[in-house]
Amino acid sequence: xxxxxxxxxxxxxxxxxxxxxxxxxxxxxxxxxxxxxxxxxxxxxxxxxxxxxxxxxxxxxxxxxxxxxxxxxxxxxxxxxxxxxxxxxxxxxxxxxxxxxxxxxxxxxxxxxxxxxxxxxxxxxxxxxxxxxxxxxxxxxxxxxxxxxxxxxxxxxxxxxxxxxxxxxxxxxxxxxxxxxxxxxxxxxxxxx
Numbered sequence: 001x002x003x004x005x006x007x008x009x010x011x012x013x014x015x016x017x018x019x020x021x022x023x024x025x026x027x028x029x030x031x032x033x034x035x036x037x038x039x040x041x042x043x044x045x046x047x048x049x050x051x052x053x054x055x056x057x058x059x060x061x062x063x064x065x066x067x068x069x070x071x072x073x074x075x076x077x078x079x080x081x082x083x084x085x086x087x088x089x090x091x092x093x094x095x096x097x098x099x100x101x102x103x104x105x106x107x108x109x110x111x112x113x114x115x116x117x118x119x120x121x122x123x124x125x126x127x128x129x130x131x132x133x134x135x136x137x138x139x140x141x142x143x144x145x146x147x148x149x150x151x152x153x154x155x156x157x158x159x160x161x162x163x164x165x166x167x168x169x170x171x172x173x174x175x176x177x178x179x180x181x182x183x184x185x186x187x188x189x190x191x192x193x
Contacts, residue, residue: 005029005193007120010058010068012038015149020069020182023173027186031067034058047072047084047117048130056125064123065193067185071116071177073151075100075139077109086150097143097154110139112155116177118185129188133181137164148172 009017009031020031040057044050047070054068072086082089082100090096104110114135120128136158143153145165152164157175164172173179 008034008058008062008064008066010054023179023182035061037061051117051119055119055121059121059125067120069116069118076111077107112139114177116181118181131181131184133177135177
């Protein structure tokens with residue numbers, strides 16, 4: 001194994017790239033953004049499908065080993081919604097949060113979990129490995145905190161009394177769904193690439 005393995009991380013979101021590189025710190029792996037023409041059609045039925053679609057597309061446009069994640073929030077009282085549509089649940093992050101809180105106004109069941117599915121492909125887009133990470137918690141009744149993105153301000157992780165958006169990056173990067181999936185993926189990469 002050389003000094004640093006570089007792997008394309010299939011996202012256009014630099015915040016997400018920064019997060020995965022913070023989680024991967026000291027692992028000997030560095031994640032980089034795909035080329036500008038990266039534009040996958042996420043039409044899978046599951047988180048695993050979508051993460052594979054993204055990784056395959058990133059491998060195609062970059063010609064290198066690629067990792068993708070697809071994640072979302074699954075709320076028990078809403079039959080797992082917003083689920084794979086988490087990022088498209090409404091038009092802006094704030095509207096997505098408002099819609100979710102409104103849809104939960106009539107129930108006491110606030111159980112939810114963040115799921116993250118990761119797929120690693122070779123440079124030709126063939127699956128090398130897949131992992132899943134889950135982070136269980138509850139949906140708060142109102143928003144707290146300004147860190148993080150997406151649904152973080154209304155997600156209270158089991159065992160904590162603060163939302164994900166109130167956590168330090170350091171803490172979040174230890175307990176999040178993405179951290180769990182990525183830690184397992186990093187072990188696989190270290191042992192096999």
